[in-house]
Amino acid sequence: MSLSLTDETFTDDHPGMARLTRLAAVSVHASENKGDLYEYVSTHVGSIGLGEIAGIPGTILRRDDSGPCSGMVELTLQTSGRCYVRQDGREASLVPGDFAVVDTRLPYQLTFDTRFTCLVVAVTPQLLPLKPCALKSMTALRVPGHDGIGRLAAQFLKNIAQQATEQDLRNNHELASAVVSIVTAALTNQLDECSGETPAAHRASLLPRVKAYAEARLDDPHLNPADIARAQHISLRYLQKLFEAEGTTVSDWVRRHRLEHCRVDLVDPKNDAMSIAVIAARWGFLDSSYFSRIFKSTYGSTPREFRMAR
Template identity: 45%
Template sequence: MTILVRTSDVPARERTELWRAAASEAYVPLEMRLDDADVFRGQIAGQVFGELRVGEVTADAHQAHRPSRLIGKYDDLPPHYKLSMPVRGYCLVQQDGREASLTPGDLAIYDTSRPYTVVFEDTCQMLTLMFPRRNLHLPAEQLERVTASRVSGRHSVGALLGPLLLNLVSRMDEIDAAQALRLADNVVDMVTTVFAGQLGEDSTRRRPPGHRSLVLRAKSFIEAHLEDTDLTPGTVAAAMHISTGYLHKLFRRENTTVSRWIRERRLEHCRRDLRDPDQSDLAVSSVAAHWGFIDAAHFSRLFKAAYGLPPREYRIVSEGGPDIHLSATGGP
C-alpha cells in the first residue's frame, strides 16, 4: 500500500492538525484527540479496489471521534460501513451504545452515517475496510443491532476473514485490476457471511423455529436462478413447496420482499459485471439481459436509483481500476 501520511514528517506542534486533516481527508470528517502530541507517531496507508477501500493505520494512543455535527455536513459520501481489525495492539470501537474491545484478529463493524469513536489505548496497527452500505447484503436496520460488537478472530467464519485480509494487504502489488475487483467482491461477500452469522445468533430468540433455514433455502434458490427471466415469488414458493403467501411472510420478517431481494441481487451481479475488465466488450443491454432485465430503460432507472449513476456511466467511471486515491482510503 502507498503511505498517505506520516506524522514524523512534520514538527510536533503540527501533528495533531496533520493527523486530523489527513484522516478526515482519507476517510470521513473526524475529530482527533492525541494522548501526547509531542511524541505522537502515526501513519496511514491505503489502496482502493473498486468500491472497497483498504487501509492500514499504525499509531500511538489517540481517539478518533465522528460526532453527529460532522455527519453529512462536510462530506458527500453515501453511507458506508467500516470494518476494523487490529493486527498488533488493542483498540476500542464504540457505536450505538455498545463498545467492542478488540485484540489482534478480532473484528468490529460500524456505520459512518452515525456517530462513533475508535480508541487506540496504546500503539496499535489496524487494518480497515470501507465500502458502501448498499454493498453489504444485509438490511441496515438489522445490522444496526451488531455494530460495535466484537467478532472473534479465533472461531467460525471470523477466523477465515482475518487471514484473508492479511493476505490481501501483503499481496496488493501482485494483483491486477480484474483480480482486484473480483477479490473486493469476495471480501465483501465474506463480511456479509460473518455478520449474517452474528445476526442469526442475535435473532434466534426472535423468530419461529425453521424460519432462518427456510429463508436461506429461498435465497439460495433465488441466487441459483437469477438468470431466469421467469423467476418470480411464485416459482420460488413452488420450488420450496410452500405457499406464495407464506414466502412473502418469511421475507417480511427479514424487512424486505421477495421481489426486492431478486431485484437487488440481479442489480448487484450487473454491477460486478460492468466493473469487470474481462467483460468490457459486452453491451450494457447484454449484461442486463443476462441477469433477467429485458427492458433496458427500466434497468437503467433501477441501476441509477441503486448506485447513483446510469450503468454506462458507472462502467466508464469503473474503468480506472483499483487506483490509489487519498480521498478514498480507509482511516481510523
C-alpha cells in the same frame, strides 16, 4: 481514496495528535511516516476501499455535528494493539484478529489505548446485502477472529490486503464481491450467536454463510453439496431447500460462479500465456470437453472463441 479518517475529530493530550488532525484532513493516497503520526496506505479492490493504519493511543470521534462524512460502512480489523468501537449503544473490544463495523453516516467512536495497527475495509452501504435495520444491529458487534467463519474472514481480508500491495486490483469486482459476501456471512453468524433467532430468520442468515464457504472453495474440483452441508452442520436436504427458495440448486450455483470466474480470467490480458485448460482447472473444471460445452451453452461461444473475440 479517503476513508472516514477525513471526517472525524481526533482527541488526545499527546502533542502529535494536533499534527494528526491536519494529516487526517486530506485525502491520503500514499504512505505517511512521521514519528507518532499515523502511517496510512490505501488502495481499492473493485469498488471496495482498503486502508492500513498504525498509530498512537487516541480517539477517533464522529459526533452529530461533525459535518459531511464519507457515507461508508467501515470494517476495522485489529492486527495489533486494542481498539474499543462504540456505536448504537454497543461497545466492542477488539484484540488482534477481531473485527467490527461502523456506519460512518452516524455518530461513533474508536478508542485506541496502545500503539496499534489495523486494516480498514470501506464499503458503500448499497453494496451490502442487508436491510438498514439489519445493518444497525451489526454495528460495533465484535466478530472474534480466532475460530469459525470469523477466522476465515479475517485471514481472507489479510490475504487480500497483502495481494493488493503486489498487484493492481482496482478493477477486480469479483474479488470485491467475495469480500462483501464473507464479511456479511461473518457478521450474520455472530449476530445469530449473540441474539438467537426464529427458524425463518435462521434460513435467511444461513444462506450467505453457505455461499461464502462455497465461494472460498470454488477452485476445489471435488467440492460438492454433501461436503458443503457437512461443513455447515446441516442436512443435505436442508441445504437444497435453501437454494430452492432462490430458484436454483447448489450445483447450479457453484457451476455458475465457477464459469463467471473463468470468463473473467479468459478476458484478462495477464492470463494470455495461460491455456484455457489451465484456467478451467483453476476453477474446478478438470474435463476440458465438458467445460467447453457448458461454457458455450452459457455464453453463446466456446472459450476459445470468447477469448479471441476480446
